[in-house]
Each structure stands twice: as structure tokens, then as C-alpha cells.
Amino acid sequence: MxxxxxxxxxxxxxxxxxxxxxxxxxxxxxxxxxxxxxxxxxxxxxxxxxxxxxxxxxxxxxxxxxxxxxxxxxxxxxxxxxxxxxxxxxxxxxxxxxxxxxxxxxxxxxxxxxxxxxxxxxxxxxxxxxxxxxxxxxxxxYMDSMAIENGNSDDPCQKDKQNEADACDKLNMSHDEICEKAGLGNRKMESNDDAIANGYSGGIAEWKETMTKNASANNEHAECVRARRCKLVPYKPDGCCKSQSADHVIPKSSFYKTSVKDGTKVRGWSGNKKKSGYKPDKAPCMCAEGTSNVGGSHGLRHSIHKLKGTDAGVAEGQMVDFDEELERCASSSCEISKSPECSQECIEAQLREGHKSMGKSKKIKHSPSGNEMSQAEVDAIKTDYSSAASPR
Incomplete structure (x- = not known):
């Protein structure tokens, strides 16, 4: 109970x-x-x-x-x-x-x-x-019930958990077996040469598109993979299919003054006696297809995030409220999560919980990346993915 x-x-x-x-x-x-x-x-x-x-x-x-x-x-x-x-x-x-x-x-x-x-x-x-x-x-x-920030014991992820159970339990298969059947069970391609050597004549771009279409396919194994996308995972260990990448829903660069490589974190996220400081390996991620912020569902999510910032009049590098950026990032994630669709409330709850021990929810940097796209271009790509056939 x-x-x-x-x-x-x-x-x-x-x-x-x-x-x-x-x-x-x-x-x-x-x-x-x-x-x-x-x-x-x-x-x-x-x-x-x-x-x-x-x-x-x-x-x-x-x-x-x-x-x-x-x-x-x-x-x-x-x-x-x-x-x-x-x-x-x-x-x-x-x-x-x-x-x-x-x-x-x-x-x-x-x-x-x-x-x-x-x-x-x-x-x-x-x-x-x-x-x-x-x-x-x-x-x-460990799965039990989750409470939201205001102390209400209602679980904002109840619907998403049920969607996962409905899609995956009936398969009676291990996680790796489901990934394999969905066409997402092989290792990630690391370069054009790597992809070409493994049968993708169009290089890594073709591999990214193929993996995204495999995950979007109209079959029960891909449906399970999509349902599990709504459950955010740490960057390490990620729990994604071997062909997927753990994509930081709030870009990790949002927590650094200049760059992740430089290592200087924005105010409020460096850590103290009560907070660990921002840790990229522990931050909430969504399992997506593609190894970078260009191409595949990984790249599409970044392009949608960039578009939402532009529409809101937020400049790249501008400091914004944590909750404002969290909502924008959650919304962009939900746009690549269809059939079943992730609850934005659930994604936001997981993001708050995942970052809560790291900082004081101070301002962070709006840090978009990926290709710049119009809404029409985004919609065309989503339509192309949704018409995917059986996995290659």
C-alpha cells in the first residue's frame, strides 16, 4: 500500500x-x-x-x-x-x-x-x-508512488506509468530484447566512416534518421520504447536502448557561465554544504535517437527548444528563471514524444526533482543548440517520422 x-x-x-x-x-x-x-x-x-x-x-x-x-x-x-x-x-x-x-x-x-x-x-x-x-x-x-512539490500525494506521472505498463508488460520481454526488436539494439555509430562500414551509405546522418524512424514505427516494440521515453534517466547510467543517447532535457550548458569545458558554473549551481552543485552525469535526460544536437529525434528536440526560445523573445545566453527554462525544455521534449504522448506535468516534476539537490533553482542560461528551423519545418519532420515503416 x-x-x-x-x-x-x-x-x-x-x-x-x-x-x-x-x-x-x-x-x-x-x-x-x-x-x-x-x-x-x-x-x-x-x-x-x-x-x-x-x-x-x-x-x-x-x-x-x-x-x-x-x-x-x-x-x-x-x-x-x-x-x-x-x-x-x-x-x-x-x-x-x-x-x-x-x-x-x-x-x-x-x-x-x-x-x-x-x-x-x-x-x-x-x-x-x-x-x-x-x-x-x-x-x-525503485517504483512506488511520487509526490509533487506542494506536498500533494497525487502522482503527476500516473498516466505515463500506466502507458508504459500497457505498452510493455504484455511483451513479457527484457529491456534489451525490446530494444532489439524495435531496431534499436545495436551500438551507436560514432562517425560517417563507422556508419558507412556498417551499411549506412549516407553515413551517420542516415543512421540517425533510420534509428528515429525505427523508434517511431507502428509496432508494439517501438510503442514500448516510446512509452519509456517519458521516464527520464540520469546521463550515467542511462538505461536507454544501445542505439539511443541520453539527452539532457535542460541543456547542461545552461548551468555554466561560458562553456561546460571551462567548468565555471552559474551562480547558485556550484554547490555548498546542502547542495551538491550541478552534476551533468546525474541530471535528468530523455532517451532519444542520434548522438548529437543535429539530426534524429535528439537533434529535433534541440531545434524545437531553439524555436520556442525565439518565439518567446529570449536571446541565446540570456539568464532566465529556472522554472521558465524548465517549462520550455519540458515542452520541447513532449513534442518528440508521441503515441503515447508524455505528460508535460510529469516531465516537469521529474526535472524539478532531478535538479533539486544540485542548486537553489536560481537563474540559468538559455542555451539553445542544433539547427534553426521554422514551425513548418519541424512539423514536416515530425510527419515524416510518424509515417515510419517497420524497423530496419
Whole structure:
């Protein structure tokens, strides 16, 4: 059940919560036959791994939520996980030599503590199938309910979460398998020569357009990829398909006086005792197609952002209110997120939460990039993408 106790706008993880860390992938486990040559140790098979809040162990001793213990940094765990039961060969987990192992958080609230320890929350990252550190799976978000800034427990992302569940659950496939079926499972092309060598005669520009059309295609795997686009991810680790890039929704250059390379951050975003300062690797990103701000859905989003700034009369480099720029960036992201469409309210809520621990929401720089386009040109490109066929 939802316990309505929040830290930094997200529900605190506790034994009585209804939260799950679902389908963490890949949990690579050695699987029988374990005594048949030529695989005496078994066959390494990746499994999706799931943990339940009801399996909370070693939580808070005195402070309780709904009468039960609370998850705490580097102390608590979910005492078991499930999904890799078939991996019963001698060595079990590829890294940990375990199956059905413990689940630990690797992220937590920076400023809310219980019994002297940071609390774990909804959307904090976990690693699965532990014997000890490290875990056997990459980090995976913890899903429960989210509260918005004014303390209302209504979840602004409820519709987007349901869209993802409707599009993806029925496939009963791992994240990587869905990406592969959608035509987005191969590595990113790094240059024209790279793209040409891999069959894209038009170079990297053709590859970007192909990946964007694959993601826009009218099939169930691409629909799942589009639904997951609404869930923002950190730049590292990003959780995107291999052919996608994590694109900073608010450009990282918005937080620097001159350039990211120079490294001098604008006032209010350098960090102090209570705020970490702007960290590009942790900032909210959207999974998009294309490796730069030119071409593909990645480039289109930047062009839309630039157009919105021009229409609002905002000059490049002008200092603007954080909330104003946040709204403009969220709106441009929603324009590349169709069928299903991302809720702007949800994108804005994630952006606020993702940047909240970094600065005081002071002014930031309007920092557009990408090709300059008219609204008619933008609409023509979106129409072209939406008419995409099956993935190449």
C-alpha cells in the first residue's frame, strides 16, 4: 500500500510499502546442465530479477512507518530477489555466485535521515542478487508512488506509468530484447566512416534518421520504447536502448557561465554544504535517437527548444528563471514524444526533482543548440517520422 510518507517528494521505502524493483536486467546466472561437457560450470543466462518491499530486512529499529521498519543507506536490504531461480548451477551468479540474492540501494536522500542514516526512496537505484558488494545486476529504479512539490500525494506521472505498463508488460520481454526488436539494439555509430562500414551509405546522418524512424514505427516494440521515453534517466547510467543517447532535457550548458569545458558554473549551481552543485552525469535526460544536437529525434528536440526560445523573445545566453527554462525544455521534449504522448506535468516534476539537490533553482542560461528551423519545418519532420515503416 501507499504510506504517504515522503522524503524530497518521493515516498520513503519501507516494509509496508507496495513498491517493487522489477525486472532488473541482466542478472547473469550459471544455469544447468552443470556437469555436461563442454560447459561444466553451466551456461551463463541473463534473467530479469525482481525484489519486493515486503522483504525489507535490517531496517530502522525505533522509527516505523505504518508500524514497520524503514529502508536505510548501506544498512538495509531486501533479503531476497526472484526471477533467477533456474540458475542453480554450482557457481550461480556470474559476479556474486548467488541466485535469489539480496537487493541493496545504491542511491538515497542526501538530506533526510532516520536514526542517523539516509533514507531510501521511490526512484532510488538498486542493485540485485548480492552475496556482497557488488551486485549481479546494473542499477534499476525503485517504483512506488511520487509526490509533487506542494506536498500533494497525487502522482503527476500516473498516466505515463500506466502507458508504459500497457505498452510493455504484455511483451513479457527484457529491456534489451525490446530494444532489439524495435531496431534499436545495436551500438551507436560514432562517425560517417563507422556508419558507412556498417551499411549506412549516407553515413551517420542516415543512421540517425533510420534509428528515429525505427523508434517511431507502428509496432508494439517501438510503442514500448516510446512509452519509456517519458521516464527520464540520469546521463550515467542511462538505461536507454544501445542505439539511443541520453539527452539532457535542460541543456547542461545552461548551468555554466561560458562553456561546460571551462567548468565555471552559474551562480547558485556550484554547490555548498546542502547542495551538491550541478552534476551533468546525474541530471535528468530523455532517451532519444542520434548522438548529437543535429539530426534524429535528439537533434529535433534541440531545434524545437531553439524555436520556442525565439518565439518567446529570449536571446541565446540570456539568464532566465529556472522554472521558465524548465517549462520550455519540458515542452520541447513532449513534442518528440508521441503515441503515447508524455505528460508535460510529469516531465516537469521529474526535472524539478532531478535538479533539486544540485542548486537553489536560481537563474540559468538559455542555451539553445542544433539547427534553426521554422514551425513548418519541424512539423514536416515530425510527419515524416510518424509515417515510419517497420524497423530496419
Amino acid at each position: 501507499s504510506n504517504k510518507v515522503f522524503a524530497n517528494g518521493f515516498e520513503i521505502a519501507c516494509k509496508k510499502a507496495s513498491g517493487k524493483s522489477i525486472c532488473a536486467f541482466p542478472d547473469v546466472v550459471w544455469t544447468p546442465p552443470d556437469k555436461v561437457p563442454p560447459t561444466p560450470t553451466g551456461v551463463p543466462i541473463p534473467y530479469p530479477n525482481t525484489a519486493m518491499a515486503s522483504d525489507t530486512s535490517k531496517g530502522s529499529k525505533k522509527v516505523k512507518i505504518t508500524g514497520a521498519e524503514v529502508m536505510l543507506k548501506n544498512k538495509s536490504c531486501y533479503k531476497k530477489s526472484m526471477g533467477d531461480e533456474a540458475g542453480v548451477a554450482q557457481l550461480k551468479g556470474f559476479v556474486t555466485m548467488k541466485n535469489r540474492g539480496k537487493v541493496y540501494y545504491v542511491k538515497w536522500s542526501m538530506d533526510v535521515k532516520i536514526e542517523g542514516q539516509n533514507v531510501d526512496r521511490h526512484f532510488d537505484l538498486t542493485t540485485h542478487n548480492h552475496g556482497s558488494m557488488p551486485g549481479n545486476t546494473p542499477p534499476w529504479p
